[in-house]
Amino acid sequence: MAPYEALYGWKCKSPIGWFDVGETKLLGPELVQQVVEKVKLIQERLLTAQSRQKSYSDNRRRDMKFAVGDWVFQNVSPMKGIMRFGKKELEAVHLVFHVSMLHKCLGDPSRITPIEDIQVTEDLSYEEVPVTILDRQDHKFQTKEVASVKVLWWNNNVEEMTWEAxxxxxxxxxxxxxSSGLH
Structure with a gap:
């Protein structure tokens, strides 16, 4: 399938079909000249569309510069909402990622947890302890309904709340x- 056909869903007309009825009697250099003009028009319109899309993209883009030793956060959430990686968070992170997934972190030395206090296994997982269930709600999708609970977790002197299935x-x-009484 030609790229044009894949993009627009129909076959590309030959240059003969680009002209109105009656114009197709042109032969030789005149036909070639008109085809060249049409191709130039198409190229100009493509450049205009490309420039417009670039300006839309540039409005949302931010300059980011990182140096060796900078602290960054990496966005590792697989999808927004209720999903989590579970206990093996870092295992599911791909080794290659786009720079747009990084966010500059201004370190606060008072919030650094000593490495000795963190029990991380060889596969980079750690145990989180659920403390209690805080809330329950149903999420309706097109084909099914999924019940979720809001869990208060405890890990390394940090409390965290997440929605879980x-x-x-x-x-x-x-x-x-x-023990929660939420059913």
């Missing part, structure tokens, strides 16, 4: 759902 939490921490 209720079925997953029932399987891993059944005692938590029974």
């Amino acid at each position: 209720e079925e997953d939490m029932k399987a891993r921490y059944p005692h938590l759902l029974q």
